Amino acid sequence: MAGVVPDLTLIRPAVRPAVRPRRATEEGPFIRWTLIVITVLFFAAFLVLPLVTVFVEAFRKGTEYYFKALSDPIAWSAIKLTLVTAAIAVPLNTVFGLAAAWAITRFSFRGRQFLSTLIDLPLWVSPVIGGLIYVLLFGTQSPFSPWLIAHHIKIVYATPGIIIATVFVTFPFVARGLIPLMQNQGVAEEEAALTLGAHGWQVFFRVTIPKIKWGLLYSVILSNARAMGEFGAVSVVSGHIRGLTNTIPLQIEILYNEYSFAAAFALASLLSLLGLATLALKTYIEWRAGGRPS
Amino acid sequence: MSIRIDGLNKNFEDFTALKDVSLEVHTGKLVALLGPSGSGKTTLLRVIAGLEFADSGRVFFNDKDVTEHSAYERRAGFVFQHYALFQHLSVFDNIAFGLEVRPRATRPSKDEIRERVHCLLQLIQLEDLAKRFPSQLSGGQRQRVALARALAIEPHVLLLDEPFGALDAKVRKELRAWLRRFHNETHITSLFVTHDQEEAFEVADEVVILNHGSIQQIGAPKKIQTEPANAFVQDFLGLDFEI
Numbered sequence A: 001m002a003g004v005v006p007d008l009t010l011i012r013p014a015v016r017p018a019v020r021p022r023r024a025t026e027e028g029p030f031i032r033w034t035l036i037v038i039t040v041l042f043f044a045a046f047l048v049l050p051l052v053t054v055f056v057e058a059f060r061k062g063t064e065y066y067f068k069a070l071s072d073p074i075a076w077s078a079i080k081l082t083l084v085t086a087a088i089a090v091p092l093n094t095v096f097g098l099a100a101a102w103a104i105t106r107f108s109f110r111g112r113q114f115l116s117t118l119i120d121l122p123l124w125v126s127p128v129i130g131g132l133i134y135v136l137l138f139g140t141q142s143p144f145s146p147w148l149i150a151h152h153i154k155i156v157y158a159t160p161g162i163i164i165a166t167v168f169v170t171f172p173f174v175a176r177g178l179i180p181l182m183q184n185q186g187v188a189e190e191e192a193a194l195t196l197g198a199h200g201w202q203v204f205f206r207v208t209i210p211k212i213k214w215g216l217l218y219s220v221i222l223s224n225a226r227a228m229g230e231f232g233a234v235s236v237v238s239g240h241i242r243g244l245t246n247t248i249p250l251q252i253e254i255l256y257n258e259y260s261f262a263a264a265f266a267l268a269s270l271l272s273l274l275g276l277a278t279l280a281l282k283t284y285i286e287w288r289a290g291g292r293p294s
Numbered sequence B: 001m002s003i004r005i006d007g008l009n010k011n012f013e014d015f016t017a018l019k020d021v022s023l024e025v026h027t028g029k030l031v032a033l034l035g036p037s038g039s040g041k042t043t044l045l046r047v048i049a050g051l052e053f054a055d056s057g058r059v060f061f062n063d064k065d066v067t068e069h070s071a072y073e074r075r076a077g078f079v080f081q082h083y084a085l086f087q088h089l090s091v092f093d094n095i096a097f098g099l100e101v102r103p104r105a106t107r108p109s110k111d112e113i114r115e116r117v118h119c120l121l122q123l124i125q126l127e128d129l130a131k132r133f134p135s136q137l138s139g140g141q142r143q144r145v146a147l148a149r150a151l152a153i154e155p156h157v158l159l160l161d162e163p164f165g166a167l168d169a170k171v172r173k174e175l176r177a178w179l180r181r182f183h184n185e186t187h188i189t190s191l192f193v194t195h196d197q198e199e200a201f202e203v204a205d206e207v208v209i210l211n212h213g214s215i216q217q218i219g220a221p222k223k224i225q226t227e228p229a230n231a232f233v234q235d236f237l238g239l240d241f242e243i
Helices: A008-015 A029-058 A063-071 A073-106 A112-118 A127-138 A145-150 A159-170 A172-185 A188-195 A200-229 A232-238 A248-257 A261-290 B041-049 B091-100 B110-123 B139-152 B169-186 B197-203 B221-226 B231-236
Strands: B003-012 B015-025 B030-034 B056-061 B076-079 B157-161 B190-194 B206-211 B214-219
Touching (some): A029 A261, A073 A112, A073 A159, A073 A200, A073 A248, A127 A159, A159 A200, A200 A261, A248 A261, B015 B214, B030 B041, B041 B076, B041 B157, B091 B139, B214 B231
Parallel strands (some): B030 B190, B030 B206, B157 B190
Antiparallel strands (some): B003 B056, B206 B214
8 A cells, every 4th residue: 555656537537437327216417406506505594604603793802702701700600500400401301201211112001102192292382381381380370389488499480490491391302212212122132131130220221221322312412402502481481580590592682682792692602512512422423323333 | 941831811902812821841842832923822932931921821830830920030041033132242242141130149250151151152153253243143143142142041941932033044954953953962941933834843852733822732743743633733734634
């Protein structure tokens, strides 16, 4: 190999076939190029352009202003609240999602189909309604209200409410990601483990978890991205108390409404980075999961 | 160890899988469960393994009632039609699995496990492939690994569910002969399910013929072929007798 660099320009004409092999499903060049151009243009206009804009706007007043905007105490508290919310909501939904996927794919019981459908509920209803439910359930008009006040428990317009609303919005992700996967894989490996003398938990940790780990990780990062980016449901229960109950998305809206565009975009760039990181991780997972199981 | 089954009944919603099935598999025998698809042979095997529970009836291993025992208590080696190897574990770890999951008190040491796995790899003639993953093996190799994995726990009985059903004809014949030789050496009580009568008659000491969840005939291959018990057996085996 070393030392000999073949001149590719000489080789190429001989190697290239005179006619590209055509498949029955391949359309003529006109349709092919039209579809490709439409896809690329759409992608550029609706995805790339906005993403670039976020970063351009964020740095409009310079790097110094960008970092100042991010280190502002109110912005910082929004970042912290977002992280805390995700750190609680995501593990909760991971456990719930695993349990639900397990129950739905492994047991047959009355109402299984109904439960499977019900898990999707947060995807159908507007997130605003999701938030409103909890305001009505735990707010001052609710029947629980006197009890909550007597025990000094504040849910609505406080961190617990934000966490609950986030859990509501993100809870389908893990279960939805795992159910088709687990249905597809079947239970033969688990049965084999049982006949080899493994107990329930051993089967779970040594067989089931390794089987679903990439799907699980994939669902968890999607759930995390949604938890950090959620606006509607959180907006209703938050009460928008600056430095206390504003998550990053809510803080962005406030800054934007106050015409602090650069500060708003600085925070928005953080969320965008999270999105990009999620995308990179997702691609990596798909690549790993597609390869040899290890 | 012998297997005794007493009056098993099993229904799946409105489908009757087993109807009053009683059977005895004597210690050291190799018995085939033969029948058309849907005849209940796989269900019967799974009930014996503890992977399925009957609606009524009892299962005994050597006069010990194991009806209520779960699969992991029964110590019945089970070989699945589609291998059911652990995809994320190497051949070595697949075979070692049953030993690794034992409680500390009865678990062999790492060295003992390694030794035993290597013995089994030798037995199935796949010593060179210990580090491979199941996806890198051929069907015949996978089924041999599955056999070794089931044997690693030193099972009381060996249950095989259409073990050669997913293999091509040549490999099937080889493995069939191998199983017979293996049984002649170990005499582990074995029960295998098949819908292939040639396989059943060639390999087994005794053949049990099932249809619609009930036993039609039990007997040595020769006896069944010369004296079919009823019209179904005669028809199923394709025997034309002049009456």
